[in-house]
Amino acid sequence: MLAEIGHFALILTLLVAAAQAVLPMLGAIRGDAALMAFGRSAASLQALLIAISFGCLMTLFGQADFSVALVANHSALSQPLPYRLAATWGNHEGSMLLWVLVLSLYGAGIAKFGDNLRATLQARILSVQAMISVAFLAFALFTSNPFARLSPALLDGAELNPLLQDPGLVFHPPLLYLGYVGFSVTFSFAVAALLEGRADPAWARWMRPWVLAAWVPLTIGITLGSFWAYYELGWGGWWFWDPVENASFMPWLIGTALLHSAIVTEKRGSLAGWTILLAILAFSLSLIGTFLVRSGILTSVHAFAVDPERGVFILAMIIGSTGTALALFAARAPMLRSGALFGTVSRESGLTFNNLLLMALTAVVFLGTFYPVIMEAVSPANKISVGPPYYNLVFVPLVAPLLILVTIGPMLAWKRDDLATLGRKLLVPAAIVTALLAGLVLAFGWQQLVAALGLALGAWLLLGAGLVLVRRWWGASGFSWRLVRTTPAATIGLVLAHAGLGFTTAGIAAMTSFAAEKILVMRPGDTAAAGPVSVTLLGAEEVDGANYRALRARFAVAQDGRERALVSERRLYTVSGNQTTEAGIGVSLLGNQYVAIGDVQQDARGQGLVVRIYWHPLVGWIWFGGLLMALGGAASLADRRFRIGAPQAREPLAPRLVPAE
Amino acid sequence: MKRLLFILPIIAFAGLAAFLGFGLTQDPKELPSQLIDRPLPEFALPGIADGGPGLASASFKGEPRLLNVWASWCAACPQEHPVLERIAQEGFPVYGIAWKDKPEDSRAFLARYGDPYSGMGSDFSGRTAIDLGVTGAPETFVVDKRGRVRFKQIGPISPEVWEGQIKPLMLQLRAEA
Numbered sequence: 001m002l003a004e005i006g007h008f009a010l011i012l013t014l015l016v017a018a019a020q021a022v023l024p025m026l027g028a029i030r031g032d033a034a035l036m037a038f039g040r041s042a043a044s045l046q047a048l049l050i051a052i053s054f055g056c057l058m059t060l061f062g063q064a065d066f067s068v069a070l071v072a073n074h075s076a077l078s079q080p081l082p083y084r085l086a087a088t089w090g091n092h093e094g095s096m097l098l099w100v101l102v103l104s105l106y107g108a109g110i111a112k113f114g115d116n117l118r119a120t121l122q123a124r125i126l127s128v129q130a131m132i133s134v135a136f137l138a139f140a141l142f143t144s145n146p147f148a149r150l151s152p153a154l155l156d157g158a159e160l161n162p163l164l165q166d167p168g169l170v171f172h173p174p175l176l177y178l179g180y181v182g183f184s185v186t187f188s189f190a191v192a193a194l195l196e197g198r199a200d201p202a203w204a205r206w207m208r209p210w211v212l213a214a215w216v217p218l219t220i221g222i223t224l225g226s227f228w229a230y231y232e233l234g235w236g237g238w239w240f241w242d243p244v245e246n247a248s249f250m251p252w253l254i255g256t257a258l259l260h261s262a263i264v265t266e267k268r269g270s271l272a273g274w275t276i277l278l279a280i281l282a283f284s285l286s287l288i289g290t291f292l293v294r295s296g297i298l299t300s301v302h303a304f305a306v307d308p309e310r311g312v313f314i315l316a317m318i319i320g321s322t323g324t325a326l327a328l329f330a331a332r333a334p335m336l337r338s339g340a341l342f343g344t345v346s347r348e349s350g351l352t353f354n355n356l357l358l359m360a361l362t363a364v365v366f367l368g369t370f371y372p373v374i375m376e377a378v379s380p381a382n383k384i385s386v387g388p389p390y391y392n393l394v395f396v397p398l399v400a401p402l403l404i405l406v407t408i409g410p411m412l413a414w415k416r417d418d419l420a421t422l423g424r425k426l427l428v429p430a431a432i433v434t435a436l437l438a439g440l441v442l443a444f445g446w447q448q449l450v451a452a453l454g455l456a457l458g459a460w461l462l463l464g465a466g467l468v469l470v471r472r473w474w475g476a477s478g479f480s481w482r483l484v485r486t487t488p489a490a491t492i493g494l495v496l497a498h499a500g501l502g503f504t505t506a507g508i509a510a511m512t513s514f515a516a517e518k519i520l521v522m523r524p525g526d527t528a529a530a531g532p533v534s535v536t537l538l539g540a541e542e543v544d545g546a547n548y549r550a551l552r553a554r555f556a557v558a559q560d561g562r563e564r565a566l567v568s569e570r571r572l573y574t575v576s577g578n579q580t581t582e583a584g585i586g587v588s589l590l591g592n593q594y595v596a597i598g599d600v601q602q603d604a605r606g607q608g609l610v611v612r613i614y615w616h617p618l619v620g621w622i623w624f625g626g627l628l629m630a631l632g633g634a635a636s637l638a639d640r641r642f643r644i645g646a647p648q649a650r651e652p653l654a655p656r657l658v659p660a661e
Numbered sequence: 662m663k664r665l666l667f668i669l670p671i672i673a674f675a676g677l678a679a680f681l682g683f684g685l686t687q688d689p690k691e692l693p694s695q696l697i698d699r700p701l702p703e704f705a706l707p708g709i710a711d712g713g714p715g716l717a718s719a720s721f722k723g724e725p726r727l728l729n730v731w732a733s734w735c736a737a738c739p740q741e742h743p744v745l746e747r748i749a750q751e752g753f754p755v756y757g758i759a760w761k762d763k764p765e766d767s768r769a770f771l772a773r774y775g776d777p778y779s780g781m782g783s784d785f786s787g788r789t790a791i792d793l794g795v796t797g798a799p800e801t802f803v804v805d806k807r808g809r810v811r812f813k814q815i816g817p818i819s820p821e822v823w824e825g826q827i828k829p830l831m832l833q834l835r836a837e838a
Binding site: 273327333334 | 664670671674677678680681682734735736740
């Protein structure tokens, strides 16, 4: 019964979305206030219906109703309830439903919090948003219906991939989706602006909170995903440059560029065309990335069973949305009024340069991700995949100037600045960083120059963030509490985000150059060392978990005279036969000790356990930095200026919008 | 000139879309065709009973056979099982590969549901399944008299698939020289 209710609600959602796609747009063209108001009601109704549908599916998973094919294929009775519920979005069909749910929630958000928007703009945004909904709902209903029944029903289901049975899965995909789908709002903003032929500072100010609303969860999602890979995959890598990760990283890079370019449009009215293009690209990359990964174009033959029908549908959707938007951009963007001119040395040109670098970085990741597809088209015999060496070679030289710029940018004045003033402002941090760099090179030698540069860059970013606060808090008459109290939330956001980037940079630099590892066969009583970490295997035994059997090994780990106990498990999930590794991780401020066990192996000395020991310096800083960036975004979102309407918003519908007939 | 700059994104995108469209035609779904009309990849697997007979690719000669890749952990396999029993009763030999399955689990499965298989190999490591291009269990290969793969069924064989596709093919293969 529940499955049918869910299915029915999904069909109703499609119908409501179809009406919402057409009527408000018509209202905006004709100046019909009633039709435009319909868009707002429809958006809320759409969100309610899809929430019912999603609730039904989640309940089916909770009840373990194996007469529903999706439930039977992705959850088992032995699985703990939270993971059965999380399995709702741990599969293709369910995640599509989550996707439309999030999409509709954003739509309802525009209807609810968009009171200060121009009515015609809001109506157009809601229509475009609904067009995207229609495409996804049709996709869900016709190619991946989550409510399909299974006959005969099974007594117990197949298990969710145990790698995914982890708290990480409960939060990671919904957060990424909040990010990806959030960019649908900026996409709708961009298309609506092109249709209206207006992209002014007010438009940019309305859009910016939505950019942040997408960027913040995406940042947290990527950070969590990286952390999850670190502790679950069992060899301590934190970023793999695989297509799935790149799929989330590309929208993040473009989203970051958009965030900054929208500032220029908001404050100075310039770069409107550029902002629109980035808004379109951010969503297109979300679509291209996620779905092409899903359609199987980029996965290896053994990874997925793939349905080409879905791939065709997805490609049609991408071509339809991105193609139309870019065609509109080509036709309309040249007519947009461009704002004030700016000098070569100015905040505007700094942000433009930042955007160009971020675009170049995105292009690098894009090429690396899609090179195999392109090569296969050109010469089918060559199956090529692109690995970390490519990224290290191309990504790093591009990212370094960007990071240097991050600290310079906020010191620049709008419109026109000169290098002498800039130099005076940056004298102190530059001197400190140079001294630090010299010290690091002396300490570690020239061989570790790259690491020293990375750490110095991290310090440069942290100092730059601090400098922003210093300059804000020390006015002409010295330090003043009044200036501290009145610091805008957006400034706090800038400081946190840039400092976060500094922590991440330092973490990456240390991990890349100073990490140590050792892989060996150990027997109880054996001691081995990796870098500064010394590990003794105390013993190993078989244990039983909720839905798995595990080999559990206990270790004593010593470093700098301090000792602690770590446990590592190798789990065999009984239903699916899958194996996972639960690493033992000793966390500290300066780095992690990481111990993971492998198979029992026979060697010259008899039976032993394969043990991998790692020392990961500053690795926690990578994720701390990511979370700090997200916190910065959230702080910026709280800024007061987004809540007070721009003057235009207060205008009622202008009489000139009444149709001519 | 400036106008051209604004048209650039759509042109770049059109090029990309063309490549992606091409990529879609190279879908892994087409993988079966790579093995079709090619000899079965070589394997020699141990059996599921200790010291019992195993299964080798060399034995796929002389008459058309079905090679079914399954596992005791696979949800759709109990569904497919009655169809396999019927196929065996109708006189068509079915051979099996237990994929990533512990031999004792495979034995328990066959003890519970019945054993339609004329021969069984245990591919616990999953190495042979990689050679066969198995994407999931169950999958079934139709192998002709000369040991060439002629058809691949992804997912369980339903009575309809058996009657409509595989049985006619088996009869045709029997008639082949």
